[in-house]
Amino acid sequence: MSKLIGKTWIDGNEALAWGAALGQIDYFTHYPGSPVNRVANDLEEIDQEHELGIKFNHALNEHVAILAAAGASLCGARSMVVMKHVGLNIAADPANYLGVTGVKGGMVIVVGTDPGATCSTGEEDVHWYVPQFNLPLIEPVSIPQIVESIPTAFELSERYSLPVLLFLPATLCFNSDAVDLPAPPARRPVRFHFEQNRDAYTHVGAKAVQHHAEHLQRIADLRSSTWRAREFFNSSAPVGIISRGAAHCHTYEAIIELGLEEGTHLLTTELVYPLNENEIRTFAANKERILVVEDQDGFLEFSLKNLLYNESPCPIHGKDRLPSHGDLDYQMVLRAVADFLGCESNPPPRLPAVEIPERLGTYCEGCPHRSTFFGIDQVVGDSDTIIGGDIGCSSLPPHRPDWLLCMNAGIGLSQGMAQVVDEQSIISTGGEGSFFHMGIISLLNAVHNKIDFLHLVFDNRIVAMTGHQLSPTSEGHDQQVDHRKLLESLGVDHIFEANAFLPFEVKYRLEQAQKLSGVRVLWVRGNCAYFPDAEHQHRRKVRTLQIHNDKCGSCRTCFEDLGCPAINERPGSTDIYVDLDRCARCGVCLEVCPNEAIEVQELKN
Structure with a gap:
């Protein structure tokens, strides 16, 4: 019997990780997205502490992730792939084949759903995919049952040679409970090997029909079993x-x-x-x-x-x-x-309703996206220039782009507009996470079709919104991508670069790009405020900033137009000041101040 760790307080993400470890998982892959964005981190901690030897694949999109998990399964490994509900749209193509292909090692597909859209752009109900995929679906009812469900799902998957779906709403992902946890069992002594079987894994013509019939029979067998x-x-x-x-x-x-x-x-x-x-x-x-x-x-x-x-x-x-x-x-x-x-509910009284103003999210102090959009605004002004928006931190309020839909919507919608609109300028935008997710193929599509098109990449060198996972351009990444060489290899006609913390450099580069034609990319780099580079860390230690309101002239550019949350208004006054506890010392306010009203003081020693 496994050693008992004891009663431990865990949330839904941790429960998924513990369930995977207790189910003797061999292979884990994911694309991060709330409400299941922490499963990978939690499982890595368990893996390191208990030396389980799990292989990890931090995929760049859900399509790649689900295929990688299926590949590991076909070699006999127990695999799990994790994504949020909208990610299942990206994974849907291969998911339609996994039932007819079958699996060897147990395969579990975890999907975090989001009724109420607490952490997503929509509350799409992905249950309707289930009969289309024709795969078993498990829905745990509690945190302890999440832990129990994963080993059961692996066993069910291996028994019926089918991947098993497991849906978990945000309510359970973020909820917590005390669970009695045993220590994870040792790694299974299995040598993974792919048994070549072209008849089973080639789906075309009569074979496709035969495999579909076999798939239906496995589902029928499962339907007649008494379970859970x-x-x-x-x-x-x-x-x-x-x-x-x-x-x-x-x-x-x-x-x-x-x-x-x-x-x-x-x-x-x-x-x-x-x-x-x-x-x-x-x-x-x-x-x-x-x-x-x-x-x-x-x-x-x-x-x-x-x-x-x-x-x-x-x-x-x-x-x-x-x-x-x-x-x-x-x-x-x-x-x-x-x-x-037909009875009265008499619900327990709630606290008195209090009108609370809507609290919108916004960029952090020192966020590179704020200053980049300031630069864009200097170019766009009050014109009807179209600004294409994408998923990520760049989509946070004040919602400067003209739409916020799904991954790749910035570069995707914009190039269609660019082919039919004559009188409006278009600036497509998106983060580097979205670019590596599916934006690369969209950019290549623009090159392939010779579209006159301008795309701006916000590269904060981390996948920030979903929990700061590594990006291909992250500092310290073993295989850091050279974005310029990548863009050149795609055939981009004109490549520009700018420092995100120099908004007038962004403005200048945009103006340069707008004068040209063809496929143009402006790559704007600046570290996420949570992962500042060495220079910004040094500034935080040695710099203080003071606003001289007598010089300010009440232009309020830094307070209103830039909107830095570290710059506040004094109660009962129009004077503004820098909150040094919040200030990231990014230096953008110094760049945008037209009156040189902000003084920098360097601390000695």
């Missing part, structure tokens, strides 16, 4: 409630608080797809009505209605009682259960 469904309260009750995922705990507690244990039969299935048909039919056999409690669009409700169509006369309710948007909280579930069973 749990029942609560009175199985003879005429009212049934079925829940999945994080909604289960709210549902269970609501039934107890309302005193409905005798009048309610609750079923929770951890295996959300494929549903065990016999279990569902048995559950519904004596029911007069059923309520489905789940977040998002109603995937489980749809599946139940499809399964019981023309079989069960009892009505099935769900999204006619609960919203399809936002995250489900306890009050929502309590009211829905109470209304469904």
Whole structure:
């Protein structure tokens, strides 16, 4: 028996990492994205502490990540790939093939979903991919169950030769609980080897049809097995409630608080797809009505209605009682259960509502993107120049770009516009993380099609928004990419570079680029404020800055136009000052001040 570490307080990300270690994972790959952006870091710590020998692949996009995990699995390794819900769009192409290909070593695909869009640009419900991929889907209901689910998922994957999906909402990813953790078992004594089998792994014509039939049979075998469904309260009750995922705990507690244990039969299935048909039919056999409690669009409700169509006369309710948007909280579930069973909910009183002004995110003090956009604004002014926006820190408020959609939307949408718009200038923007994710192929597409097009890359030398993972241009990276050589090799017509902390240099380079034609790239470099270079670290130690308001002239360029959060207004006055505790000493305010009103003092010794 493994040595017991003991009761440990962990969150959902850590639970995924511990589950992987306890499931004897061999290979881990991911593309970082909230709410599952810390799994890799947590698993690396466990791997180092317990010397598990896990191989890591910090992929540059989800398409690469899922294929890498599949490749390791085909050699017999237990693999896990982690991404957020919108990343599944990128991984969808290969995911459609993995069921018909099958796997050898257990393969788990973890997807962090985001009902309520707390950490994403949307709350897209990726459950609808599941029947398309036709892969098993597990949804744990609690932090301890996350830990238990991963080893089970590996075993299930190997038993049926199918990758297993595991969806985890942000609610559980960020929640915490105390879990009894054993020490991870030693690494499996397995020699990984790819057994060549072209008949199994070549999908075309009649073979593709045959493999599809075999895939359907594996799913049918799994559907008929009894697995991971749990029942609560009175199985003879005429009212049934079925829940999945994080909604289960709210549902269970609501039934107890309302005193409905005798009048309610609750079923929770951890295996959300494929549903065990016999279990569902048995559950519904004596029911007069059923309520489905789940977040998002109603995937489980749809599946139940499809399964019981023309079989069960009892009505099935769900999204006619609960919203399809936002995250489900306890009050929502309590009211829905109470209304469904015809009783008063009497929810516990909430704290008095207080009007709180919206607190938008913004660039950190010393962020290179703030000064870069200041430089862009000097060029654009009040014109109708189009500024293409992309995912990343550059998309933070005040939302200077004209759109914020998805990865690669900056360079992608902009080149389409560039081919049809004659009278408006276009400056496409995006971070280096997005550029290496999918922007390279989009830039090559612009070269291939000879599009007259200008793209600006914000290179802060780290994948900052998702937790500061290494970028190919990060300082200290063993294989640091030479971006100029890369751009030259792609055939970019004109390459410009600028220092992000010199906004008028950015302005000058942009003006130069706009005078030319062809595919143009302005690469703007400046370290993320959380990872300053040696010069900025030195400045922080020896420099202080003071604003002389008598020289200032109330132009407020640094306070309003630049918007540095380290520059504040004194209460009851229009005077402004530098908060030295917050100031990063990036020097941008000195660059933009037209009145030389900011004095730099160097500390001696």
